[in-house]
Amino acid sequence: MIQLEHLYKSYDEGPESHEVLHDINLSIRPGEVFGILGSSGAGKSTLVRCINLLERPTKGKVIIDGKDVTDATGKKLSALRSSIGMIFQNFSLFQQRTVLRNVTFPLELNRTPREEREQRARRLLTLVGLEEYADRYPSQLSGGQQQRVAIARALANNPRIMLCDEATSALDTTTTVQILDLLRRINRELDVTMVVITHSLAVARNICDRVAMIDGGDIVEMGPTEELFSDPHSDILKALIASDGAQNRRDTNTTDSTTEEEK
Ligand SMILES: Nc1ncnc2c1ncn2[C@@H]1O[C@H](COP(=O)(O)OP(=O)(O)OP(=O)(O)O)[C@@H](O)[C@H]1O
Ligand SMILES: [Mg+2]
Known part of the structure; x- marks a missing residue:
């Protein structure tokens, strides 16, 4: 609430x-x-x-x-x-990071071990329908795909909101x-x-x-x-x-x- x-x-x-x-x-x-x-x-x-x-x-x-x-x-x-996860109109992805490393970013901040954060990120990319795109860069994706990456990243820490x-x-x-x-x-x-x-x-x-x-x-x-x-x-x-x-x-x-x- x-x-x-x-x-x-x-x-x-x-x-x-x-x-x-x-x-x-x-x-x-x-x-x-x-x-x-x-x-x-x-x-x-x-x-x-x-x-x-x-x-x-x-x-x-x-x-x-x-x-x-x-x-x-x-x-x-x-x-x-x-x-609390957050997403924006302009997606706000890190352009220098791959899709996978965008999603692992919040997990790096809280020092989740590498293997665990990559597993989690891959699961989230599957959830948003982008499992095939893990190694691409944001500029190689459409707007809708970029927003899916942002959604996966917002979910990395299991937010309730x-x-x-x-x-x-x-x-x-x-x-x-x-x-x-x-x-x-x-x-x-x-x-x-x-x-x-x-x-x-x-x-x-x-x-x-x-x-x-x-x-x-x-x-x-x-x-x-x-x-x-x-x-x-x-x-x-x-x-x-x-x-x-x-x-x-x-x-x-x-x-x-x-x-x-x-x-
Ligand atoms: N950091 C800030 N410093 C000073 N004024 C601000 C700041 N952020 C927003 N404002 C002002 O607060 C008011 C509300 O802004 P806000 O961004 O919350 O509106 P919004 O409803 O989200 O608009 P939009 O649909 O254009 O995104 C506006 O008058 C804006 O100029
Ligand atoms: Mg606004």
């Missing part, structure tokens, strides 16, 4: 202080796929980076499995970080669906709780059990995905749903020039 209680975050403390998150309260249940939806600059990345303390909240609490970790340092902080910051934003529709299927499988089979940042309604619909809509650093609404999307209350979500509908109609019109209304 991930709990954020009365969480505030400001950048640049002092007179220039700029508050990016205001009084965020939320509970993410174990085993859930939880979506954070919002437009650019809304504070999504900041919020998620507070969960693994890549950003320190200015005020409020981060509670993981009942333990207040807000002020964790040293070994406690390292243990927290290794129990995975944070996905716009993990599919750089990928085409087909590849996006494949990556979301993989994340869903990891959620179910490995029982990893997922926090998925997206600005895409399609991504949220595809994978998220519940969604929080954030706007200007506030959670403006939150609920089970289908419920929220079928009865939105905030202007921002209403606008997002309307523009998504218009986009879908445009897409349909370009692939099939006869619309339902014309038939």
Whole structure:
């Protein structure tokens, strides 16, 4: 369980202080796929980076499995970080390392013996469907394959939680669906709780059990995905749903020039 209680975050403390998150309260249940939806600059990345303390909240609490970790340092902080995997839009792979050595990297940091870390990495590469690619370099892979490597690396330490910051934003529709299927499988089979940042309604619909809509650093609404999307209350979500509908109609019109209304 991930709990954020009365969480505030400001950048640049002092007179220039700029508050990016205001009084965020939320509970993410174990085993859930939880979506954070919002437009650019809304504070999504900041919020998620507070969960693994890549950003320190200015005020409020981060509670993981009942333990207040807000002020964790040293070994406690390292243990927290290794129990939480993270993936990004730009994959963030080490270009000078092979696929295998990207996945072994977190295990090198915690001094797992070489044979064990290679075995683990190969098992994870099999899980993400890349067992044949162990000796290639990231630049020799497609975007979707690179994201699979990043997913395998994020799983190296057996995390209970995975944070996905716009993990599919750089990928085409087909590849996006494949990556979301993989994340869903990891959620179910490995029982990893997922926090998925997206600005895409399609991504949220595809994978998220519940969604929080954030706007200007506030959670403006939150609920089970289908419920929220079928009865939105905030202007921002209403606008997002309307523009998504218009986009879908445009897409349909370009692939099939006869619309339902014309038939
Ligand atoms: N390290 C930082 N120092 C100062 N301001 C920052 C920092 N990181 C983010 N901000 C500001 O905080 C606000 C929220 O940024 P954040 O990256 O959390 O938004 P986001 O919702 O993830 O946006 P996007 O969809 O574009 O990734 C923005 O106004 C941004 O300029
Ligand atoms: Mg962001």
